[in-house]
Amino acid sequence: MSDFLFKRMTLIGIGLLGSSIALAARQKGLVEHIAIHTRSQATLARAEELSLGDSYHKDVADSVKDADLVIVCTPVGACEAVAKAIAPYLAEGAIVTDVGSVKASIIRQMQPYLPKTVHFIPGHPIAGTEQSGPDSGFAELFINRWCILTPPEGTDAAAVDKLAQFWTVLGSNVETMDANHHDHVLAITSHLPHLIAYNIVGTASDLEMVTNSEVIKYSAGGFRDSTRLAASDPTMWRDVFLHNKEATLEMLGRFTEDLTALQRAIRWGDGDTLYELFSRTRSIRRSIIDAGQEVDASDFGRHIV
């Protein structure tokens, strides 16, 4: 008798998320066999060199055969095509999930194609770095992070529990919520911060009165913090904004409104308005540190280096 939670886990896409899941699931002894498929021959070969799995498949149909867990780890925009390609080959009773940063769009893209005989449970581990590709993964990525599952109405509760158990063993806390609510929460906690970071780095690199080498040289004044998010994968993030359009635009509208008020306060020398906001925001970082979602090191501990 085996203790494996799943007999055969198939990962479709083997970048930062896929490779981290492979390493963590192996380390925890969660799955008996790891089958890997990805789009390009080069990435598949690299995954094999890194020994991320047990079998490597050029053919996506081949990769999902007999799998009782399929995790789609591609950019969000690829999920409809993946659902179409795998649907005819999925085993009865298999759990089909994903790790995409938006959720309502994943349901719209995948659910119409998937057979009723599988359990479709979209998921999103709130864990990542600015790196991408199969070399960037590490088994500890999910420890103490949240993983949100957004099962559509009527999903089998036992299947949801089993998938929750998988993420729990990888080190995460699991929460279940509605896909639309997820997309609003992530629009403010992840998508807008990335958009703003990309934008300020773009603005800085387009100035005439300040050179790029000055921007780089004097970045320790705060600018460098923004560049981490702005170094994230372009394809992944293009897809996130295209697939979470409404919620992102909603949050962006509020952000711009607030920023216009700050601009006005600066123009009219209204120090009280500035002081009031700047005092309010300090405690939020404290709460994030207390919640274990941030390191308790000033300047991110950079001066220790």
Place this chain on the structure above:
Amino acid sequence: MSDFLFKRMTLIGIGLLGSSIALAARQKGLVEHIAIHTRSQATLARAEELSLGDSYHKDVADSVKDADLVIVCTPVGACEAVAKAIAPYLAEGAIVTDVGSVKASIIRQMQPYLPKTVHFIPGHPIAGTEQSGPDSGFAELFINRWCILTPPEGTDAAAVDKLAQFWTVLGSNVETMDANHHDHVLAITSHLPHLIAYNIVGTASDLEMVTNSEVIKYSAGGFRDSTRLAASDPTMWRDVFLHNKEATLEMLGRFTEDLTALQRAIRWGDGDTLYELFSRTRSIRRSIIDAGQEVDASDFGRHIV
């Protein structure tokens, strides 16, 4: 014969910057005597408990007597009052400098009051953390960072060299530039990033559809990065924006213009525009790491914890 670069250094204001200078100057044996003045009795007592200096002065006039180096380490908005208060007591030939984050305003505020017999050389070490107060200082703060000096036309070159030597021994690279140019460079590399960070944290905490506890819980998606800058001292930052109004508004105008273009690209599903920007920004972080102004650890090395 002594090897001290200065016989008596007076620090006016003893928060993060003042205490870091005290610790670093002592460690490097740069000054014979450190005299400290600050506004409140409580902070002065704390500085003494921490043994940051050699003498502690309630009276600012008293503190600068016989000093050959005076460094003003208060918020920018306090500098005019400080200049007025110390002017009659400054020793002939003393170097008077500061560490304020804006420079043209410092010249406007201080120069009219200072006697012609002292060397007035405004300065700004591009080094800091989100912490404040005398307990937050550390001697390594200035290592491998840039310090910008903005001597007004006609300043004695030997005095500038001596002050540059001081910062060099503290570990910094020194650059000299025009105060107005400084204010534009810092508007984009420091002031705008802080304003944006304060603003997004404010927007996030005012939402009705997403609770504050959700924002905190799921902040690892990117939001937490913004909170570091938004945890900085409110008084310091109010003063920065009030005293670098024009350059901040100029950079903010460009930022908003670029953000509006991104908003439009999202609304119309223009993935190519998004992809093009997101690809351009990645390399800037690499340059900042190569320039030694950022740590080369993905996710700021948070997962190591």
